[in-house]
Amino acid sequence: MSYQRFANIYDVLMEDAPYDEWLQFTKEKLASHQKPQILDVGCGTGEFILYLKKAGYDVAGVDLSENMLAIAHDKITAQGLSVRLFEQDMRSLENIGTFDVVTVFCDSLNYLQTEADVQKSLREFYSVLQPGGQLLFDVHSIFKMESIFKEQTFTYDSEEIAYIWQSFEGDHPFSVEHELTFFVVEENGLYRKFQEWHEQRTFPIEDYERWLKDAGFTNITIEADFSKKVTETSERIFFTARK
Structure with a gap:
């Protein structure tokens, strides 16, 4: 990347x-x-x-x-x-x-x-x-982690970039794991897919x-x-x- x-x-x-x-x-x-x-x-x-x-x-x-x-x-x-x-x-x-x-x-x-x-x-x-x-x-x-992020899916779509953002309960108390899947337009007009993983805790x-x-x-x-x-x-x- x-x-x-x-x-x-x-x-x-x-x-x-x-x-x-x-x-x-x-x-x-x-x-x-x-x-x-x-x-x-x-x-x-x-x-x-x-x-x-x-x-x-x-x-x-x-x-x-x-x-x-x-x-x-x-x-x-x-x-x-x-x-x-x-x-x-x-x-x-x-x-x-x-x-x-x-x-x-x-x-x-x-x-x-x-x-x-x-x-x-x-x-x-x-x-x-x-x-x-x-x-x-x-x-x-804690409210945001437990009630807004956990087990939620967020999406975004534009002409050049789209993503799916899924949040799951983490291993620690008051933690979440974010799985982000991106689709980015290449010069040839095709999409390239790649992923990011992030962990957050409060x-x-x-x-x-x-x-x-x-x-x-x-x-x-x-x-x-x-x-x-x-x-x-x-x-x-x-x-x-x-x-």
């Missing part, structure tokens, strides 16, 4: 992602910072980095995927911008400097499958933050809050669906914490 094909597929999957709302949420939380340096963890193809850069922020990105970072680099340089990109696992951030803010949006933390991995990542975020720095992240709610809000405290964070704020009160049917849980 070429970088460009993967980028097109990823961006199709994310075309309805609330980038504007993530940016507004970030702006509201960083109102007290003067020109903060931001590390975007799980930056993927760099779409949110572009939003942050165009809003005037100094941003760096980190992702585990070499392919994703290659795409991000191409997208960023095509806009005449320059961003430091690091190929690293969020569970082990090394030699990337320190930052005023760490953002981990688009449920990146939900790709971690164990409690220990989440805890280690939170400690790593703490380690790369300046004193007084802020961590902003979101995760899928944890109770109380666990995330306890792990944040254990990592050393204070001033923890918990909201849902972009600055709303958490309810039983909230879909995306937001955490803000300070070092």
Whole structure:
């Protein structure tokens, strides 16, 4: 699979992602910072980095995927911008400097499958933050995993790309396995089929809050669906914490 094909597929999957709302949420939380340096963890193809850069922020990105970072680099340089990109696992951030803010949006933390991995990542975020720095992240709610994703099928069809997205109950509590089957038009007009598998897991809000405290964070704020009160049917849980 070429970088460009993967980028097109990823961006199709994310075309309805609330980038504007993530940016507004970030702006509201960083109102007290003067020109903060931001590390975007799980930056993927760099779409949110572009939003942050165009809003005037100094941003760096980190992702585990070499392919994703290659795409991000191409997208960023095509806009005449320059961003430091690091190929690293969020569970082990090394030699990337320190930052005023760490953002981990688009449920990146939900790709971690164990409690220990989440805890280690939170400690790593703490380690790369300046004193007084802020961590902003979101995760899928238990409600979303159990009632919206599990045993559901989603489809998409356009002239160039179609996909079938099936979600099944995972092996862990509050986890799902996503099976995505893509059909992409080739230059000869025929479709090429390929598949992706993704596993996601979430944890109770109380666990995330306890792990944040254990990592050393204070001033923890918990909201849902972009600055709303958490309810039983909230879909995306937001955490803000300070070092």
